[in-house]
Amino acid sequence: MNTPTRFLADAALSGLARWLRLLGFDTVCVQEKAGRPLMRQAAGEDRILLTRRRDLLERQFSGRLLLLPDTAVAKQLSFVLGKLSLEIEARNLYTLCLSCNQKMISLERRNVRDLVPEYVFEHCAEYTQCPECRKIFWPGTHRRNALRFLKDNGILVSGAEGL
Numbered sequence: 001m002n003t004p005t006r007f008l009a010d011a012a013l014s015g016l017a018r019w020l021r022l023l024g025f026d027t028v029c030v031q032e033k034a035g036r037p038l039m040r041q042a043a044g045e046d047r048i049l050l051t052r053r054r055d056l057l058e059r060q061f062s063g064r065l066l067l068l069p070d071t072a073v074a075k076q077l078s079f080v081l082g083k084l085s086l087e088i089e090a091r092n093l094y095t096l097c098l099s100c101n102q103k104m105i106s107l108e109r110r111n112v113r114d115l116v117p118e119y120v121f122e123h124c125a126e127y128t129q130c131p132e133c134r135k136i137f138w139p140g141t142h143r144r145n146a147l148r149f150l151k152d153n154g155i156l157v158s159g160a161e162g163l
């Protein structure tokens, strides 16, 4: 089995990092300005370095690096998925916190009664929580909007037919 693809994105790519997390790819986004520490961290953690910095291409680097085009986030996302031939699985969507990159933990419905809007509680049976920021997620409008955004941009999600 292949190890899952993981990324390290530079600060200019925080929007892309959120989308990669939404799709279930472990993506660290760093504010670091210098190139060398970025490369060292990426290589050390076996992450593919995503950057907009052309100068990094000229440096010696044992890891993998993708130079991203200066385009809208949807195009950047397509670029990464295409270059690496990555497949998107519907069941991996929203498994990571979009802000913290932490794996979301399942919550029992009875435990969220006071934590989510009543309407949501009435209609939704599945909840997850980020162990770091404690934010609670549930399948809903944002998930449908994300799927529509991906579809509109020609990004295929397998297993999304029933969602």
Ligand SMILES: [Zn+2]
Binding pocket: 097, 098, 099, 100, 101, 102, 130, 131, 132, 133, 134, 135
């Ligand atoms: Zn979080």
